[in-house]
Amino acid sequence: MRFHTRKWVKPEDLNANGTLFGxxxxxxxxxxAALYSIVQLENPKVVTKFMSEINFMSAAKQGDIVEIGLDVVHFGKSSLVLRCEVRNMMTREKIITIENITMVNLGEDGKPKPHGKTQIEFIEDRLKK
Structure with a gap:
């Protein structure tokens, strides 16, 4: 799992229990997931189609720093399936897991468009081309 983003839990992010609002x-x-897919598919027109069961495992409190991790599970013809894990950066405790987030690549007409990708590409590799 690659953890790409960190978020600081601030007062405006809390629910009535004083923990991070789901x-x-x-x-x-x-x-x-959208940003990751846009970079991978090299197309700013990407939308979320599906999120599977969401499993909340622990809570985050004000002042915690959470990390959002994503892995590619599958490259479809016009889609990208991701797995997500969010953890507390300090304790490494899992906060949430989502096994399937399906993102769809769109064409100018707003309809699914084949993306031609079959594996993860890193920016450094693209710059070497």
Whole structure:
């Protein structure tokens, strides 16, 4: 799992229990999945199609720093399937896991478009081409 982004849990991110609001965390995950997919598929027109069961395992509190990790599970014809894990950066305790986030590559017409990708590419590798 590669952890790409860190978020600092601030007062405006909390629910009534004083812990990180699940909806806020899901918004952070969705944004990270979109950014990751846009970079991998080299197309700014990528949308979230599906998120599987979301498993909350622990809570984050104000002041915690959480890390969002993503791995590619599968390259489809016009999609990219990701797995996500969010953990507390200090304790390494898992906060949430999502086994399947399906992102779809779109064409100018807004319809799914084949992306032609079959493996993860890193920016450094693209710069060497």
């Amino acid at each position: 909806g806020k965390l899901l918004a952070w995950i969705d944004e990270e």
